Amino acid sequence: MKNKKVHCAVDYAFQRIGGKYKGRILWVLREGVLRYGELNRAVIGITPKMLTQTLKELEADELIVRKVYLEVPPKVEYSLTDTGKELIPLISHLRSWGEKQMSAN
Template sequence: MRWDVYNERCPTRMVLDRIADKWTVLIIGSLEKGTRRFGDLRREVGGISQKMLTQTLRGLERDGLVTRVIYATVPPKVEYSLTDLGRTLVSVFEGIRHWSESNIEEVLKAREFYDSRGDA
């Protein structure tokens, strides 16, 4: 079978939904530096709620991008790491983060110009 992300019925759309999410980009970037605990991720990824971090991590684990290890301690210790598959996204996301930081001034100017036209 030939996969085609432009076909509305293709399951690659689900993968695109996952990897096009800003929280996914930021979490993968954080985990690129090494294994992290939940609280560390929440502190590092500014603005993410506990609920959204939990949902995103579960989705990333389900898709085979992140692995979760639970240690039988009191309280339980949980750590998250990138899988080999998850590591394949690091350079892609690094490029997106770099582009965002390098071009934000132009984007903000374009938005300001667009908004000032009054025909939006």
């Protein structure tokens, strides 16, 4: 994503964090390190295939870090990068706005 030429900062931001699950995954990771299974349980409605794909995209965009432990069974942990952490106040604001809109309907 970083090398793709864009002309609008808003488009760039939404390309990196847009979609159905990216914001939710970032929000869940705000409290710390989680393993794949914990993420799968926390992000309701996501399929394992979609979770894996979305995690790869977030990692490629350097919003999360994937740490693999060489043990049996394999252990993989995910956490926010500093860039990912910068998004949390913005996601929190969007969440508050969404809650307000949902209660008005």
